[in-house]
Amino acid sequence: MSVVSTSAPARAPVLAPRVKAALVLFTLFALFPPVVTALDDPFLILIGTRILAYAIAAMALDLILGYGAMVSFGHAAYLGFGTYAVAILSSYGIHDILLQTAAAIALSAVFAFVTGAISLRTRGVYFIMITLAFGQMAFFFFISLSAYGGDDGYGLRQRSTLFGSDVLENEYALYYATLVVLIGLFALSHRIVGSRFGRVLTGIRENATRMEAIGYSPFRYQLTAFVISGCMTSIAGVFLANQAEFVSPAFMSWHRSGELIVMVVLGGIGTLSGAIGGAVAALLLEEFLGKLTEHWRLWFGLFLVLMVLFSPRGITGLIQQIQQGRAR
Amino acid sequence: MSRLVVENLNKSFGALTVTDDVSLTVEPGELHAIIGPNGAGKTTLVAQLSGQLAPDSGRVTLDGRDITRASMPERVRMGLARSFQITQILPGFTVLENVALAVQARQGSSFRFFGDVVRETALNDAAMAALAEAGIDERAAAIASELSHGEHRRLELAMALATKPSTLLLDEPLAGVGGEESDAFVARLMAMKGRFTMLLIEHDMDAVFALADRVSVLVYGRIIATGAPDEVRADPAVRTAYLGDEEEIPA
Ligand SMILES: Nc1ncnc2c1ncn2[C@@H]1O[C@H](COP(=O)(O)OP(=O)(O)O)[C@@H](O)[C@H]1O
Ligand SMILES: [Mg+2]
Numbered sequence: 001m002s003v004v005s006t007s008a009p010a011r012a013p014v015l016a017p018r019v020k021a022a023l024v025l026f027t028l029f030a031l032f033p034p035v036v037t038a039l040d041d042p043f044l045i046l047i048g049t050r051i052l053a054y055a056i057a058a059m060a061l062d063l064i065l066g067y068g069a070m071v072s073f074g075h076a077a078y079l080g081f082g083t084y085a086v087a088i089l090s091s092y093g094i095h096d097i098l099l100q101t102a103a104a105i106a107l108s109a110v111f112a113f114v115t116g117a118i119s120l121r122t123r124g125v126y127f128i129m130i131t132l133a134f135g136q137m138a139f140f141f142f143i144s145l146s147a148y149g150g151d152d153g154y155g156l157r158q159r160s161t162l163f164g165s166d167v168l169e170n171e172y173a174l175y176y177a178t179l180v181v182l183i184g185l186f187a188l189s190h191r192i193v194g195s196r197f198g199r200v201l202t203g204i205r206e207n208a209t210r211m212e213a214i215g216y217s218p219f220r221y222q223l224t225a226f227v228i229s230g231c232m233t234s235i236a237g238v239f240l241a242n243q244a245e246f247v248s249p250a251f252m253s254w255h256r257s258g259e260l261i262v263m264v265v266l267g268g269i270g271t272l273s274g275a276i277g278g279a280v281a282a283l284l285l286e287e288f289l290g291k292l293t294e295h296w297r298l299w300f301g302l303f304l305v306l307m308v309l310f311s312p313r314g315i316t317g318l319i320q321q322i323q324q325g326r327a328r
Numbered sequence: 329m330s331r332l333v334v335e336n337l338n339k340s341f342g343a344l345t346v347t348d349d350v351s352l353t354v355e356p357g358e359l360h361a362i363i364g365p366n367g368a369g370k371t372t373l374v375a376q377l378s379g380q381l382a383p384d385s386g387r388v389t390l391d392g393r394d395i396t397r398a399s400m401p402e403r404v405r406m407g408l409a410r411s412f413q414i415t416q417i418l419p420g421f422t423v424l425e426n427v428a429l430a431v432q433a434r435q436g437s438s439f440r441f442f443g444d445v446v447r448e449t450a451l452n453d454a455a456m457a458a459l460a461e462a463g464i465d466e467r468a469a470a471i472a473s474e475l476s477h478g479e480h481r482r483l484e485l486a487m488a489l490a491t492k493p494s495t496l497l498l499d500e501p502l503a504g505v506g507g508e509e510s511d512a513f514v515a516r517l518m519a520m521k522g523r524f525t526m527l528l529i530e531h532d533m534d535a536v537f538a539l540a541d542r543v544s545v546l547v548y549g550r551i552i553a554t555g556a557p558d559e560v561r562a563d564p565a566v567r568t569a570y571l572g573d574e575e576e577i578p579a
Contacts, residue, residue: 196432196440196448203429206418213378213416214491215404215433224439 021273021316022186025280029179033172045171046243051283052178053239056185058263058275060232063189065261066270067198068225069205073128073257074115074135078230080142080252081107082237087154087247097160097168097238104234111138112230116223135257142249153248160242168242178239182276185232189272192228201225233260266307268316277315329392331356331495331525332377332408337386339372339549346372347383348549354495359517359526361536364546370529371413373546374499377527378410379403390495405434409493411484413500413529419473423464423483426472427455430490455490462486463516478509485516495525502532514538537561545569 029052036044057079064070085104094100115134119127148154159168167173192198203211204218211218241247250256259282267278285303289296311318332354339347346369354360364370375381377388379400388396390408398406418426431454432438432445445451459465464482467475472483481501488496501517502510514535520526521539530536536543537557544554545566553563560566 191444192441194444194446195442196436196438196445198441199425199429199432199445200438203418203421206420207416209380210416210418210487211429212380212400213404213410213412214430214487215401216438217399217401221438 017320018271018273019190021271021319022190022276025273025276026179026183026186029182033175042171045175047283047287049171049175049178049239049243051280052175052182053236053243054260054263054283055276055279056178056182056239057233057236057260058267058279059182059186059189059272060229060236061260062264062267062269062272062275063192063232064222064225064229065264066272066275067193067205068201068222070120070222070226071128071261072119072131072226072229073254073261074131074133074138075230075233075260076252076254076256077111077135077138078108078233079237079240079256080138080249081111082234082239083241083247083251084142084145084148084237085234086160086238086241087148087156090156090158090160091148091154095158095161096164097162097242100160101235101238104238105231108230108234109227112227113223116226116230120219120222120226132254132257135252135254139249139252139254142252149248151249153246153250156241156245156247159245160238174239174242178243181235181239185235186272186276189232193272197221197224262304266304266314268314271316274314274316281315330354331358331391332527333387333389334377335387335389337373337376337388338384339369339376339381340384346549347376347386350386350546350549350551352544352551352554354525354527356525357522358541359521359528359539361528361530361540361543362546363530363533363536363543368546369549370546371499374410374497374527374529377497378408401433404491404493407492407494408497409488409491409495410497411488411499411501413503415477415480415484417472417480417483417487419471421472422468423459423470423472423475423486424452424455424468426483427458427486427490428452430487431455431458434492458486458490461489461516461520463512478505481505481513493524495527496520497527497529499529500531501528502530502535510535 032048033045036042057075061072061075064072082104085107086100089100089103115131119130119134122130143151158166159174162168168177200216200221204216204221208218237251240251263278263282264275265278266282267276268274285300286296289299293299307314311321330353334350334352337347337350350373362370372381376383379398379402383396387394390406393406395403395406418429428451431451435451435454456465456468459468462482462485464479464486467479475483485501502513505513510532517539528539540557542554543557543560544551545560547569552569553560553566
């Protein structure tokens with residue numbers, strides 16, 4: 001009893017910075033198209049849409065990787081389900097983006113439920129390997145889909161429609177639609193993370209044995225999070241297919257799964273906004289390093305190594321360090 | 329009916345028999361202490377009773393229900409909670425959040441995805457009550473990893489209490505706690521007596537003989553004696569095997 005301190009430190013405000021950082025990013029995203037117009041370089045808006053779509057996927061991955069300590073190395077499969085839901089349904093004349101998204105989510109939910117239930121029997125590196133294996137199975141399944149070009153992929157004749165209108169053919173409309181969905185999914189993820197469910201998920205990350213000892217079976221919560229994350233990732237795929245007007249198994253290769261992990265780690269895991277920032281940083285580096293040198297992956301790799309060494313909590317950690325330095 | 333009945337429990341790790349035909353009972357409201365030297369198999373026994381480890385053979389019943397095959401979370405929901413000898417907490421959570429999660433496990437559903445859990449006053453109030461009972465309420469806002477060792481031990485107890493158990497398995501709650509802090513902890517356990525059925529693993533003989541209604545002595549996985557503290561203290565087999573047949577046995 002003698003060592004009790006009455007001046008307990010107040011909890012570090014984890015919530016506010018996460019939202020603040022996201023609001024800054026969303027504001028920048030919203031201001032991007034006018035800048036593009038001013039620069040008169042319409043190709044930039046397509047890059048922007050691609051970044052937003054990957055931001056959705058990275059944020060969805062962070063939900064399980066950052067908050068649930070589940071390192072899925074097969075998340076590109078869900079990107080693929082999203083892209084192929086667009087391609088396959090539109091080949092049958094179903095162009096409505098809501099229906100296509102619903103199909104992508106349904107397929108992803110089933111796949112995530114089945115593969116997650118099996119993968120979650122393992123831990124650590126085995127979990128990584130088994131999710132990779134399932135991702136590869138999905139990849140090879142779509143390679144064998146010769147009706148949709150197999151390996152070569154399949155060009156979309158038109159983009160998805162929204163309530164019967166072809167408004168998404170406009171690059172700016174597609175960009176802002178992607179942004180609205182990103183913001184909506186951020187709000188949803190933010191609520192999930194702060195909910196009863198989110199606290200259980202984070203608790204399992206912190207100490208699974210302790211959670212069992214207070215009455216939780218980790219499996220069902222982890223599996224639920226895994227399914228939510230897979231479904232969310234597939235929504236990113238729907239927008240990627242529209243952005244590229246082309247789908248191919250390349251969207252679901254294991255390289256792509258690795259890139260999603262890189263985005264989350266680069267931005268800082270377990271922050272949601274970090275994953276969004278990580279997607280921006282990774283794709284911008286890819287664009288600009290790619291223009292400078294064909295060996296850009298080498299330089300990107302070097303950058304990653306330095307980042308992980310000097311700021312293990314990614315860009316988010318770097319910004320926090322700078323802010324704390326200023327506060328002092 | 330006995331609250332907890334253990335019948336002919338056996339557990340080996342390879343050639344090493346760690347639980348050797350253990351049978352014991354804990355009556356409702358009783359505090360049954362288990363003492364024994366390091367490596368006697370006390371923690372392994374708690375692990376089997378709590379469902380963390382499956383026994384090789386034998387049976388465990390709680391209030392007449394066979395729980396031998398029940399998982400740890402299932403047993404907790406039936407009212408059997410445990411604390412760990414080596415502190416198990418959620419290091420990045422606040423002390424209050426640690427305990428609020430234990431409350432949440434028994435109150436309503438955890439498949440709620442929207443409401444802000446930080447604002448759930450019912451969870452926080454029940455958590456504060458458990459913290460107060462364990463004597464750690466003043467540290468509610470601290471991050472759990474920043475607590476002292478003694479505070480960690482109290483948080484362990486608070487988390488077990490927050491599951492509203494009928495029966496507590498306490499694995500050396502006083503491990504590494506000394507002096508005044510230890511006395512306060514013993515007083516706290518004393519105050520809990522009667523309201524909870526407790527199986528207490530403990531090294532501190534003063535504490536054991538002050539608290540226990542009955543004592544069992546575990547040596548090399550076997551229970552060599554069970555009885556009232558005075559009987560066990562006087563048992564010649566216990567004196568040679570464990571207490572060291574010296575005069576250092578507390579009076
Ligand atoms: N998982 C395990 N694998 C192999 N041996 C173990 C394991 N757990 C405990 N033991 C051994 O079992 C014996 C009893 O350990 P334990 O139950 O921790 O004893 P106590 O809590 O009484 O000090 C020790 O010799 C220990 O080394
Ligand atoms: Mg022990």
